[in-house]
Amino acid sequence: MSKRTNIRVITLKHLILIAGSFFMLFPFFWTLSTSFKSLKEIFKNPFSLLPANPTFGNYVAIFTKIPFARYLLNSFVVASLTTLLQIATAILSAYAFSRLEFKGRDLIFYTFLATMMIPGQLLMIPQYLVVSSFGWVNTYQGLIIPYTATAVTTFFLRQFFLTIPKDLEDAAVIDGCNELQILTKIFIPLLKPAVLTIAIFSFMWSWNGYFWPLLIVNVPNMRTVQLGLAMFRTEGGMQWGQFMAGTVVATLPILIAYFIAQRHFVKSITLTGLKG
Template sequence: MTKRHVTLAIKYAVLAAGAIIMLFPFYWALSTSFKELRDIYFEPYGMFPTNPTFSNYISVFSKAPFGRYLLNSLVVAAGTTFLQLVTACLSAYAFARMRFRGREIIFFLFLATMMIPQQILMIPQYLVVMRLGMGDTYQGLILPYAATAVSIFFLRQFFRTIPKDFEDAAIIDGCGPLRILRYVFIPLSKPALATISIFVFMWSWNNYFWPLLIVDSTEMRTIQLGLALFRTEGGIQWGEFMAGTVISTLPILILYFIAQKQFVKGITLTGMKG
């Protein structure tokens, strides 16, 4: 064994120990979710369920409408993502390529919204949504986040890297701005759009604060809200809590494993998390 081998072995040992600590909460929730009630109270520290069972999952779905929660989160996250893509594409194109009076000021004002902390806005946002009659609705959950400065800024930076020549060719062919956007910019920006989509979807899926404020009825709860409120209900045991936790986390983890690069890029570039 040379000195290099020893260093490498130490590196791997540290990385593996770290990985075990990082993974343990995931594993522990997963393992608990498959344990019988007996296991949890008499063998709570067994690494594996002695008698793996789906009963926690079954009772979670019967005690609370987790299927509905998942559907709500999917609708809200997909709707938010779609609308943010639309508003971002349109305004990013205008900011990147069009000349109009007040462009710089309007752009600066848009960017300024990034500095406003959510907590200052929450009370009046709540009041606005209630006054618009959108409390406890999908619109109320989606519309406040239908446009964000982060997506617009990110996409504008990307649009600016697209060579003018492409556009000129389209103009000569008689294309208007909407068609140029549709047939030139959007196809060329697929990686950037994918990054935004993943990031917005994840952010929306994990968002808890906003649904907590405006959702009233059980049917409109998103998965995060449903999970948090499940915790406060009586007569539920830990195997079921962990099953609920796994159900709420699995979709986003699967998406992460599929599109890992976009996740990492989206989160690091925009610097925002759930």
């Protein structure tokens, strides 16, 4: 290929990729732009792409008119605790599945894995009944506990445990360490990056979850951010400026986490096929 056609090809590539980026970014841009417009400006046609007189009015409104701060707090509590517990149970079982030998190990492991095939909605109604029989409707434990063990997290960590050479443990056993010490002193420090990656995913799944909170929360002050946003949309009439402000606030934490840990995200998808 001559140099000139090469430059042409690269320019064309960039043009197409920029057009693609435009479609990917436009909904974000338009949401953000609308969230800073006053009611009057939102209804104006011809429309303007950027707010003429940017205002924080919509943001003030969602934090004063509806308990959006409470929704955020609920989501933070639920997502962080879910992540923490999910990682804890997964580390223990991934260790057992990859390192300990016991009767029925593989059968149990495959049974765990098979749960990934069950569509979530199939289980939700009986799960709801179980949770309500515990008296956990409208509680944090109701939102958190059912999600504290998942096959995906266990499977993901097990794959990483398998990559650690056995010699390391043997040395520790000779030094008189028991399994729990081996796990906390050798495995966890070595697997910090993997644990962090899966933690970010767990947090994201939990933060973005919608169907489960929809079922088990029916009082406003226990709503998570996604549920609060959806309810606000169906109950709030035509407050588009406020809807968009709510959408921005609900999305920002995940986008920030994504920007910080971008490399981990992409790498672990290519390694294991985790899905957003």
